Amino acid sequence: MRPFVRGPILLILMNHSRTQLIAGNWKMNCSRSEAIQLASHVVATLKPVDAQLLICVPSIHLADISRLIANSRVLLGAQNAHWQEKGAYTGEISVNMLADYQVSYLLVGHSERRQMFADDNKKVALKFEAALKNGLTPILCIGETLEQRQQNLTLNVLQVQCEAVVKQVGIKAFANACVAYEPIWAIGTGQTATPEQAQQVHQALRAWFAEQDEEIATNLQILYGGSMNAGNAEELLAQPDIDGGLIGGASLKADAFLKIYSAAG
Numbered sequence: 274m275r276p277f278v279r280g281p282i283l284l285i286l287m288n289h290s291r292t293q294l295i296a297g298n299w300k301m302n303c304s305r306s307e308a309i310q311l312a313s314h315v316v317a318t319l320k321p322v323d324a325q326l327l328i329c330v331p332s333i334h335l336a337d338i339s340r341l342i343a344n345s346r347v348l349l350g351a352q353n354a355h356w357q358e359k360g361a362y363t364g365e366i367s368v369n370m371l372a373d374y375q376v377s378y379l380l381v382g383h384s385e386r387r388q389m390f391a392d393d394n395k396k397v398a399l400k401f402e403a404a405l406k407n408g409l410t411p412i413l414c415i416g417e418t419l420e421q422r423q424q425n426l427t428l429n430v431l432q433v434q435c436e437a438v439v440k441q442v443g444i445k446a447f448a449n450a451c452v453a454y455e456p457i458w459a460i461g462t463g464q465t466a467t468p469e470q471a472q473q474v475h476q477a478l479r480a481w482f483a484e485q486d487e488e489i490a491t492n493l494q495i496l497y498g499g500s501m502n503a504g505n506a507e508e509l510l511a512q513p514d515i516d517g518g519l520i521g522g523a524s525l526k527a528d529a530f531l532k533i534y535s536a537a538g
């Protein structure tokens with residue numbers, strides 16, 4: 274009897290275990306007053322739906338924004354941090370410093386950091402580990418270039434990027450983490466992956482995680498990022514393996530960002 278009973282129950286759990294996460298990545302945008310205005314607008318006009326809402330702001334604005342979103346549903350994230358706790362690392366910020374500002378998420382491995390700031394797989398893995406040690410949820414950003422996609426290397430590239438982190442922290446650590454698939458060719462280009470293209474990759478990624486741990490894979494939030502906006506979000510978020518979005522440009526306009534959030538609910 275048991276196998277027949279377990280199938281449907283497992284299916285029900287799988288359908289209900291993943292909440293959507295809508296995350297804004299402000300990148301290096303917004304003066305102090307613009308940041309306060311944007312976050313205030315988001316907090317004031319937010320109509321709660323059954324999804325999580327996160328903004329990843331420049332570190333210099335964390336103190337202001339953390340005060341501003343206190344007692345709201347908006348979660349706070351940082352875009353980068355060093356993996357060491359403290360020391361002679363001029364210009365860097367440690368993860369435990371972030372924790373003092375009610376930061377609960379940390380982006381790691383964004384392609385802009387990989388390409389422009391030499392964040393290689395090892396550093397990304399160390400940052401991921403440091404986030405977890407300090408009680409933050411790391412969002413592991415992965416993605417392929419256009420050339421890699423054209424050469425059919427997408428999944429290989431993503432697996433190598435994920436493997437480096439799994440090797441550092443173990444597969445179980447992904448119980449407290451998210452993954453964001455951000456094809457580099459879609460970032461800031463207006464050239465969004467089609468819902469089918471994105472779903473295909475998300476499904477393959479989840480299958481790759483499932484080979485190592487089925488439960489982790491079932492519960493893992495896999496976000497899509499790359500020119501997501503108020504017009505295309507609904508269709509992307511409707512895909513079974515897309516569990517949210519990591520949004521750059523459209524997160525700088527409160528109305529557009531909140532439309533995406535509503536589409537997730």
Ligand code: 13P
Binds near residue numbers: 500522
């Ligand atoms: P855009 O939404 O501007 O394409 O940026 C995506 C991104 O890089 C989010 O991290």
